[in-house]
Amino acid sequence: MNKLMIGGVLLLLSAAPQAMASVITNGGFTDCSYNGWSKDTDGAGDISVLDDFTITSGPDCAAELLVDAGNTEAWFANTLFQNISLNSGEQYQLNVDLTAGSEFSSADNGFIADNFVVAFGDGSGSYYGADGQLGSVFSADIDGNNSYSLNIMLDETLSAFANLSLEFQLLIGFDEFGSDFGGSFLQVDNVSITAVGDDNVAVSAPSQALLFGLGLAGLVFANRQRSTGGDQ
Amino acid sequence: MRLNAFSIALISAGLAAVTPVSAAWQPLNDGVDTTSSRATVDRVNRVYSSVVTLTNTSDDIIEGPFRVLITDSSIAVNGADGYTGNGVPYFDVGADSLAAGESTAVSVSFNLERKRLSFTPVLEQDNPNIGIYAEAEGGADATLNYLGMDLIIENGEPEYVTTLVNATTPPEDDSRVGELLVNFNQAGTYNLYARLRVGPEGFSDDSMYIPSALGSANEWILVNGISGYAAPGEPGYEPDTVVDSGGEANLEAFMWVAIPDGEYTVADNNVTEVFRYASREDGLDIDKFVFAPVGLTYTVDQLENGLPGEIVTPPETYTPSGPPLADGQPKFLGGVCCGAQRPNFEAYWNQVTAENAGKWGSVESVRDQFNWTALDEAYNLAKDNGFIYKHHVLVWGSQQPGWISDLSPSEQLDEILEWYQAVNQRYPAMDFIEVVNEFDNAPPDGGNGRPNYVDGLRLYAPEVTAEVEAFFLARGDDASTAAQKAEDYDWIVNAFQMARDIFPASTQLMFNEYSVINSDARTDKVIDLANLLQSRGLIDAIGFQGHAFSTGGPLETMLSNIDRMESQTGLDIYLTELDIDGADELTQLLEYQRLFPAFWTHPAIKGVTMWGYLPGHWREEQGAILAYDTGVEKAALKWLKGYVRELAPQFNQPSLITVDETTEVGMQVADLVSYDYLGNPHDQTSAVQWTVLSGNEAGLFALDTQSGKISVAAPLSPGLYDLYIQVVEGEYPSFTRKVQIVVPGDDLPPEVIEYDFSDGAQGWRGDYGTSATVGYDGSIPAALLIPDWVGRNAQEYIEEISMTDLNGANLSYTVNVTQAQVDGGMTIQPYVQTGGPSYTRIYGQAVVPVAGENVITFAPEDNGAGDLAIIQRLGLQLNGPLSQGTDDVVEMTYVRLEIPTSLPSAETVTYDFISDSEGMRGDYGTNASVIHRPALEAVSLQPNDSSETHNYILGVPSRDYSGAAITYTLNVSSELADDGLSVQGYVQTGEPNYARIYGSLEPLSAGSNLFTFYPQDDGNGNIENIERIALQINGAFVADEDSEILIERIDADFP
Missing domain, CATH: 2.60.40.290 (Immunoglobulin-like)
Structure with missing residues (x-):
């Protein structure tokens, strides 16, 4: 297993956390389920019966997406998303804690980085960034393990989308011949989109979930490596 | 639209193909x-x-x-x-x-x-400025909807449509029609361009039809005489040349053509329109069409590569106001009319000549069918405005009816008489007729493919031949010479006799010839012929043409020959076809300033006819036009207006200005003085505008536009700087003067003229009379010397330059040759050449080149005749014969001419009157004259009748005579010693005031008289702008060979 590495990125930290009402349902996965969320594998919908989408075990559960591993079904990407609605005239802030990790890293021969994207969807397949323009909120290659805490103000133009969704997509990286069959995970937790000024929703502390998730990931990859070895 | 199975299949194929998109x-x-x-x-x-x-x-x-x-x-x-x-x-x-x-x-x-x-x-x-491209066979923004059975698609690169059928009437069915569906993404109006290739038969391969409008129903417009601009890879390709309705009638080479009358309107965005075209003559290959938005210009490169055109800035326009320049003056300044030269005619010219419409071949190209339309317009223009009408021309060896040579002499005579009578009947009030044109250069004698009807003319009065021979025998010619002159001139006498018999006495008869005054020999012929005709009362005036190829030489020679014509015939002289040219506006202006005043002020010249002044001019390519299509005048015309109207301000020629290299920026180095047209000095309140036309590109000097003060504008380096400066008051500019500023120092840099061919062949061409041509390849870049070795072992390529003294000059050519040319035995030989009429060449050594780049240097040396001082062409000659490599071109990548800089210094200008009178003459308005005495190497002064004063002048280049000393050497016959004669030297300015600065009275005694005159400033600045050296004899005298006053020599010493 790769050496555990914890990193952090804090994007657009606009203000100190404050109490706000979120438009996200079950953003903290507090019931240790995907209630309120939708899952998609390769654009085919929620088809996976393997470990593409799991919930990390308690006490502070989180969503975990997995690709390119032996116990996954995705050929291209797994996407976790939730339809949302933003009121025009209000300003919103997105908060989310992410942890990504890979079985292999750039220190390994043949490593091909998987990657993940956080974006808003418009229902037609196009993705948008926090500025309301085509693109994404955040994306990164997964090279070893890293954690991210996003705290981002959203542009009001997003409220104009009738079929807006918040999406977390974990993609398999390829070279010209295929993937490296090295699994990568993306843990998603403490997701909230709150109107700035709301005062009745608490934001959970990301650090505990981050550490917990990383430990789980290590177990996942240990299993996968054994499985791969058995195939050979 | 007529569809058949074939066209339907094409439609289907087109629809199945890629979505048509705009090449924009x-x-x-x-x-x-x-x-x-x-x-x-x-x-x-x-x-x-x-x-x-x-x-x-x-x-x-x-x-x-x-x-x-x-x-x-x-x-x-x-x-x-x-x-x-x-x-x-x-x-x-x-x-x-x-x-x-x-x-x-x-x-x-x-x-x-x-x-x-x-x-x-x-x-x-x-980009909306990119044209819509439609391949003739379909493709780009178009699909082929239909192709008539007589049209053929030729595969290859490029693919094109052609035909094997000749059908010179508009299509009556679709058998030779191509129909394209063209996708326009923007509404608008489009001009049509095409990429075409005219076949080897030229005039028989150069036409097609275009539609009058887009759509399935259209009228047909004939496109004939197709000319254009060479496409890449073809001879003469110049990428940056704007494709307009002009160009060359290239054969067997694809070219870009701006199709006249090809303008189409598209009403809506994103529409597909039907465009139909049709063949006419076989041999025309149609590659593609381009629909280009109006209001833009396109270069060859832009059309070839689908690049956007340039937005045409609305041109500056100018509408001149009359009256004609020479209105109210004793001599006329006329022009040719009509057609392209018609606009604004009345604002400039007060005499009319039809350039082509009055030639027999224009009027009666079909026997007994007369087309007077264009000639009527010219004649009526003259009569409606009270202008003089001069007919050009009755008899000539060019542009004559093609059928005349096929007739018997008697039939020819009948036709000639009919032609004369028809002209007389239609135009009863002609002021002048050029009866015979170019009697020496192009007689109608059948030579060199010319028409032949001199025998028809001789029949009018067969006895004239013997009479002419007798005339010349009586004048001292030997029998052989007299017989030859009879053969050369008898038909001319008859042509004039017929004219005198048919046309009214009020119509003056004259002949017309070119390369006269620059040629002593032809001047002799003119004088001979004029005297012959005059002896029979048949001639009233002499006309000499003033095309630039006849006037580029030394002015002294030309004036001397005009003087000879005047003094030896007594006839009025007309400058008939003036078209001074120049590679740029300044060159043309300076040449106008050099020549026109000398002609205009000559008392024997009674009128001048400009041979066109607007685009469409026969020598437009040489820069001979004086105004543009917009009416905007070139510098030469602006100057000419003020000069002829005598309303131009004056600006005296300053002396050499010496400025030390260390002179600080801002320091004043000269204060130029100007005067109004009456000679009144300008002051600070005068609305004048000083301008440097050329010579200050490095910005070393600043000219105050209002005061005329020159100051240093940048750190100086040693050199001789020639600033061409003029002052403008109102709409009239002064003479442009060359203000010379010298910054002394060692090794003054030479004047350099170079050709790097970065933007075209820069005027290089094959020499006239040869098949050698010059193309261009911008990718090198190089002028391509294209030989034609068939029947010719020398290929000559030239560049015309202003008359330049190349003593001490160095010329180098950088050329690339092929291995085949080297192996084939080609050598390369540089040369320089004078202008006409001699076109004398001074050659360098023939060089055996190596394959690849060669730098060939040439330091020309004078040939002993002084020709190196009057060079007007640079040349390069390829010598054969070649055993191989005959199809190869020579790439000329660089030419450099270095002319040593020599500072004007103390000098002596000598007039020794050895070979001719050097321009010395009796003053205008008097009957004083001079006769050259070759044996005495002197000019003999002929008195101004019985007057007490006799003035003789010698035109000289404008110059400051401050500090000059003029020494006259005279020789007085002893018979005149006791007549109490005296002499005064003087110098004189030019027009309008012709101010004189006199020296003291010197008594004349028998034998040699030598006196020196030191011109002094008269307080009006006239000494700075002297244009004549002169002397005045005081006292009455009579001159003959035994009793005369001779001027043997004049020396002008300058500080």
Whole structure:
């Protein structure tokens, strides 16, 4: 297993956390389920019966997406998303804690980085960034393990989308011949989109979930490596 | 539209092909930053998606629409908005424009494949300034809807449509019609261009039909006499040449052609229009059409490469106001009319000659069918405005009816008489007739393919031949010479006799010839003929043509020959066809200033006719026009207006100005003085404008536009700087003066004239009378010396330059030759050449080149005749014969001429009167004259009748005579010693005031008299601008060979 590495990125930290009402349902996965969320594998919908989408075990559960591993079904990407609605005239802030990790890293021969994207969807397949323009909120290659805490103000133009969704997509990286069959995970937790000024929703502390998730990931990859070895 | 199975099949094929798109799309590489995001999986559409972001990094708005082409993609594109003509997928960009700093993005999609997605996005802009391209056989923005059975698609590169059928009437069915469906994405009006190739038969291969309008129903417009501009790879290709309705009638070479009358309107955006074309003559190959938005110009390169044209800035226009320049003056200044030379005629010229319409071949090209239309216009213009009408021409060896040579002499005579009588009947009040044109250069004698009807003329009075012979025998010619002159001139006598018999006495008869005054020999012929005709009362005036190829030589020679014509015939003289040219406006202006005043002020010259002044001029290519289509006048015409109207301000020629190299910036170095047209000095309140026309490109000096003060504008370096300066008051400029400023120092840099061929062949051409031609290859860049070795072992290429003294000069040519040319035995020989009439060459050594680059240097040496001082052409000659490499061209990449700089210094200008009178003459308005005495190497002064004063003048270049000393050497016959004669030297300015500065009275005694005159400033600045050295004899005297006053020599010493 790769050496555990914890990193952090804090994007657009606009203000100190404050109490706000979120438009996200079950953003903290507090019931240790995907209630309120939708899952998609390769654009085919929620088809996976393997470990593409799991919930990390308690006490502070989180969503975990997995690709390119032996116990996954995705050929291209797994996407976790939730339809949302933003009121025009209000300003919103997105908060989310992410942890990504890979079985292999750039220190390994043949490593091909998987990657993940956080974006808003418009229902037609196009993705948008926090500025309301085509693109994404955040994306990164997964090279070893890293954690991210996003705290981002959203542009009001997003409220104009009738079929807006918040999406977390974990993609398999390829070279010209295929993937490296090295699994990568993306843990998603403490997701909230709150109107700035709301005062009745608490934001959970990301650090505990981050550490917990990383430990789980290590177990996942240990299993996968054994499985791969058995195939050979 | 008539459809058949074939056309339906084509339609189907067209619809199944790639989506037609406009060729107006072009890559937008500058000013926009293009980035693409990592791929995401579009779970809705099950595709990969990437976002291409475009950011305008320029300071200007960029107008769309835009699209992003996906090139080099590792995974197939999915859901493209369209495909280019080459099948490249693209996605439209929503933004109509991008402001400075603005970004926009477009999502692009690809199939889901388990491989890395990579691609190169290419941003394109739909530039409205790019034409719509329609391949004649279908393609680009057009699909072929129908091709008539008589049309053929020739495969290859390029693919084109041609025909084997000649049918010179408009199509009555679709058998030779091609029909295209052309996609226009923007409404608007379009001009039609075409890429065409005329076959080897030229006039029989150079026409087609275009439609009067877009659509299935149209009238046909004939496009004939197709000419254009060479396409890449063809001889004469010049990428930056603007394709207009002119060009060359190239044969067997694709060229870009601006189709006259090809203008079409498209009413709506994004429509497909029917465009039909039809063949006429076989041998015309039609590659493609371009519908280009109006209001733009396109170069060959832009049309070839689908680049946007240049927006035509509305041209400055000018409408001159009359009256004619010479209105109210004792001599006329006329022009040719009509056609292209008609606009604004009355504002400039007060005499009319028809350039071509009065030639027999123009009027009666078909026997007994007379076309007077154009000639009527010219004649009526003259009569309606009270202008003098001079007919050009009755008898000539060019542009005559093709049928005349096939007739018997008696039939010819009948036709000639009919022609004369027809002209007389239609134009009863002609002031002048040029009865015979170019009697020596181009007689109608059948020589060199000329028409032959001199025998018809001789029949009018066969006895004239013997009479002419007798005339010349009586004048002292030997029998052989007299007989030859009888043969040469008898038909001319008859031509004039017929004219005298038919036309009214009020019509003056004259002949006309070129290269007269620059040739002593031809002047002799003119004098001979004039005297012959005058002896029979048949001639009233002499005409000599003033084309630039006849006037480029030394002025002294020309004036001397005019004087001879005047003094030896007594006839009025007319300068009939003046067209002074120049490679640029300043060159033309300076040449006008050099020549025109000398002709205009000559008392024997009673009128001048400009041989055209607007585009369409027969020597437009040489820069002979005086105004543009817009009416805007060139510098020479602006000057000419003021000069002839005598309303131009004056500006005295300053002496050499010496400025030390260390002179600080801002220091004044000269204060130029000007005067109004009456000679009153300008002051600070005068509305004048000083201008440097040339010579200050380095910005070393500053000329105050109001005061005329010159100051140092930048750190100086040693050199001789020639600033061409004029002052303008109102609309009239002064003479342009060469103000010389010398910054002394060692090794003054030479004057350099160089040709790097970065923008074309720069005037280099094959010599006239040869098949050698010069092309251009901008990719090298080089002028291509294209030989034609068939029947000729020397290939000559020349560049015309202003008359230049090349003593001490160095000339170098850099040329690339092929191995085959080297192996074939080719040598290369530089030369320089004088102008006409002798066109004397001074050659360098023939050089055996090596394959590849050769630098051939040449330091020409004078031939002993002084020709090196009057060089007007640079030349390069390829010598053969070649055993191989005859199809190869020589690439001339650089030519450099270095002329040593010599500072004006103390000098003596001597007039020794050894070979001729050097321009010395009796003053205008008097009967004083001079006779050259070759045996005495002197001029004999002939008295001004019985007057007490006799003035003799010698025209000299304008110069400051401050500090000069003029020494006269006279010889007085002893018979005149006791007549109490005295002499005064004087100098004189030019027009309008002709101010004189006299020296003291010197008594004349028998024998040699030598006296020196030191001109002094008269307080009016006249000494700075002297144009005549003169002397005045005081006291009455009679001159003959035994009793005369001779001027043997004049020396002018300058400090």
